[in-house]
Amino acid sequence: MRLLTHNMLHCPRTKAYPLQLVASTCDDVQVPFSEAFIRRMLPRIQWEVFREAAAQFPDEDMLAKLPESTPQPDTLDEPTLKAIHRALLEWHVVDGTLKAENGSEYAVKNGIPNLVITEVRKESGGADDANSGDAAMDVDDKGQ
Amino acid sequence: MSPRPEHKAPATELYSTKGAAKYAASTRINAVQKTLAERCLQLLALPEAQPSLLLDIGTGTGLSGDVLTAAGHHWVGTDISQPMLDTALENDVDGDLVLADAGEGVAFRMATFDGAVSVSAIQWLCNADRSDHNPHKRLNAFFSTLYAALTRGARAALQFYPENVAQIELLVASAMRAGFSGGLLVDYPNSTKAKKYYLCLTAGPPQKGAVQPKPLGVDSNASVPVGNRTTQTTSRRNASQQLSRKDQVISKKDRRRRQGHLVRPDSKYTGRKRRVQF
Numbered sequence: 294m295r296l297l298t299h300n301m302l303h304c305p306r307t308k309a310y311p312l313q314l315v316a317s318t319c320d321d322v323q324v325p326f327s328e329a330f331i332r333r334m335l336p337r338i339q340w341e342v343f344r345e346a347a348a349q350f351p352d353e354d355m356l357a358k359l360p361e362s363t364p365q366p367d368t369l370d371e372p373t374l375k376a377i378h379r380a381l382l383e384w385h386v387v388d389g390t391l392k393a394e395n396g397s398e399y400a401v402k403n404g405i406p407n408l409v410i411t412e413v414r415k416e417s418g419g420a421d422d423a424n425s426g427d428a429a430m431d432v433d434d435k436g437q
Numbered sequence: 438m439s440p441r442p443e444h445k446a447p448a449t450e451l452y453s454t455k456g457a458a459k460y461a462a463s464t465r466i467n468a469v470q471k472t473l474a475e476r477c478l479q480l481l482a483l484p485e486a487q488p489s490l491l492l493d494i495g496t497g498t499g500l501s502g503d504v505l506t507a508a509g510h511h512w513v514g515t516d517i518s519q520p521m522l523d524t525a526l527e528n529d530v531d532g533d534l535v536l537a538d539a540g541e542g543v544a545f546r547m548a549t550f551d552g553a554v555s556v557s558a559i560q561w562l563c564n565a566d567r568s569d570h571n572p573h574k575r576l577n578a579f580f581s582t583l584y585a586a587l588t589r590g591a592r593a594a595l596q597f598y599p600e601n602v603a604q605i606e607l608l609v610a611s612a613m614r615a616g617f618s619g620g621l622l623v624d625y626p627n628s629t630k631a632k633k634y635y636l637c638l639t640a641g642p643p644q645k646g647a648v649q650p651k652p653l654g655v656d657s658n659a660s661v662p663v664g665n666r667t668t669q670t671t672s673r674r675n676a677s678q679q680l681s682r683k684d685q686v687i688s689k690k691d692r693r694r695r696q697g698h699l700v701r702p703d704s705k706y707t708g709r710k711r712r713v714q715f
């Protein structure tokens with residue numbers, strides 16, 4: 294999960310925002326830099342939430358380059374834009390937890406936050422997984 | 438005709454570990470899904486050369502998302518099946534993945550996305566997979582939160598496989614109730630196999646001067662995409678004539694309803710020819 298995604302997510306139950314991020318494993322994956330995209334995203338970013346989430350990543354130099362408050366578009370230089378790009382799009386939370394104010398918690402596993410509210414459970418316990426999976430793929434174009 | 442997958446088992450069981458692997462490995466599925474995703478992207482009518490942030494609902498193994506990446510966009514993909522998303526991870530998709538049930542709503546704050554696509558997924562929302570599932574409620578939760586998560590004027594292009602006219606009505610009505618404008622678009626209406634249904638929606642009132650998207654393959658000379666070729670008809674019929682009488686009546690009633698007229702509810706008798714009464 295990228296910090297851009299984290300910045301946009303709210304609690305699926307209550308729409309409470311933000312979800313407090315506690316990251317236990319982080320990753321860093323290179324993404325081609327697009328100034329146009331970063332500038333486009335800036336007005337949509339909740340800056341405090343972004344800064345706080347970024348603080349979970351062990352990269353002091355990069356953090357120092359992130360503006361303290363919502364940056365003014367015309368004052369942004371390239372190093373700052375690149376730092377924002379890096380933290381927003383290249384940093385990933387691999388494992389961790391998202392905590393809502395109301396106490397709801399959502400796990401992040403293998404980079405994927407689980408926001409399903411009602412846990413999926415087998416109702417009848419009838420169908421066995423592997424077989425139904427098989428059948429699913431033997432369909433024509435209709436309704437895959 | 439093979440039974441519809443939504444009737445066999447819930448998506449979480451159907452798109453199990455084994456199912457996800459098979460899905461990802463099928464070249465035919467790959468080609469079809471890619472074409473559908475390209476069409477969805479085209480229907481979004483995004484400004485030229487502008488990298489956007491998009492949402493892909495029911496992203497699966499990431500076939501639809503790959504198309505968005507190829508066009509230079511960033512995307513977040515949601516799906517209810519962990520194995521499908523795991524396969525997407527193995528495929529090294531560029532989008533961010535979120536495990537979520539679209540029937541519980543889209544958990545993103547206001548005006549996040551420049552557009553949304555969905556390929557072969559939202560018909561699942563018409564199903565009650567569990568006793569506590571209510572399709573009406575789930576569709577409303579989906580469309581209202583999707584509406585909120587889109588920037589004003591942004592579009593959603595959602596390709597789906599309706600089971601019957603009632604499902605189309607249900608989806609369209611639910612989308613309209615959420616505030617979307619737009620509606621149904623049918624590509625290749627003359628071909629049983631290539632025929633594809635899309636909800637083509639705009640978050641907010643219809644934009645002034647916006648061109649309404651045109652369905653493909655309405656002209657009988659238009660080429661049907663490869664792999665979907667059926668016997669070509671030579672007649673030049675338009676899309677509405679392709680609808681059965683019942684579909685026509687239902688869509689007309691729907692239009693009247695949207696205009697605020699009092700219209701009798703649809704029943705199994707709707708659009709039937711009445712016998713001569715003695």
Ligand SMILES: C[S@@+](CC[C@H](N)C(=O)[O-])C[C@H]1O[C@@H](n2cnc3c(N)ncnc32)[C@H](O)[C@@H]1O
Nearest residue numbers: 437448470495496497500517518539556558561
């Ligand atoms: C036919 S696959 C299409 C996947 C991908 N869009 C593609 O084109 O390859 C349908 C997908 O919808 C997902 N799906 C079904 N019900 C869903 C729900 N309620 N919420 C989110 N995803 C769902 C399934 O798990 C599956 O991955």
